[in-house]
Amino acid sequence: MDAILLVEDDHMLGQALTAALGQEGWHVVHCEDAGAARLALVDHAFVAVLLDLGLPGGSGLEVLTAMRSHYDPTPVLIITARDQLSDRVRGLDAGADDYIVKPFQRDEMLARLRAVLRRSRGAVTPVLRWRDVEIDPAARTVSRGGQRIALSAIEFRLLVSLFQSRRRVLNRDQLQDRLYGSDTEIGSNTIAVYVHQLRRKLGDDVIVTEVGYGYRAGDED
Structure with missing residues (x-):
């Protein structure tokens, strides 16, 4: 079963997203801080990452920057309460594939996730x-x-x-x-x-x- 890493420090939201993703057939690994997310990315391969920006123990942008510097091409969908244009631009510049601003509807989140997965599978990566x-x-x-x-x-x-x-x-x-x-x-x-x-x-x-x-x-x- 394909696994998705969910990095979200809001426990109730994390549970809701885990349930929604599970209903779509994905296995979810849920981390609530930046350190746990970094360890999960070392030990596992994921098809996608849903990444909150505001996290204990470091920012989501730091997690994302580390992923890309470590040659990890896993698609990343940023989930954030920050509606500032500058925050979205920083996330995209750091290597995020898309973003969604809280509060959001379950169906919109799933649609954006499917979209980044389709784009990543269609991307040309040299063998x-x-x-x-x-x-x-x-x-x-x-x-x-x-x-x-x-x-x-x-x-x-x-x-x-x-x-x-x-x-x-x-x-x-x-x-x-x-x-x-x-x-x-x-x-x-x-x-x-x-x-x-x-x-x-x-x-x-x-x-x-x-x-x-x-x-x-x-x-x-």
Whole structure:
């Protein structure tokens, strides 16, 4: 079942939206603060995000900016009580796909959500290819030799980050920032663990270690 991330600190509104989305066949993960939203985006893949701007622990714009800086193309529909033009412009400039102003009707919210999903599915996102490896960022699929490879959400974003930065060496801090954000503390060997898992699933040649510097995508043929 497709999952949607709902980031809304109003508990009653969140429950109502969760019920409405559930009736349409979506599984909903509801977060009520910015920190929980950032963690959910690290651990799961969503078809869309409904994002309130005013949140405890940080703003919705910060969550959105982090998503886009981490190569997360998930469509975002901003839900906000702010009716200022400048707020809407900032949200769209930060990478939101659309917005809806509270209070809104259930049917309008669902229609706007369906619209951003249709647009995202019709968007052209370059497929990354290297040797017999194919990475489709839009479909979130990876295959090697025509065989589909199952990756976790973090493994997938790490692989995409490296292959979208071909010929560049990315160090641990740069990769950590792209995957988790600069304000998140993780274990010193976490990136190395994910690199190991990617090599185990896709082959040792898919990621090259530059000793003392970091990692880069596999060598060009």
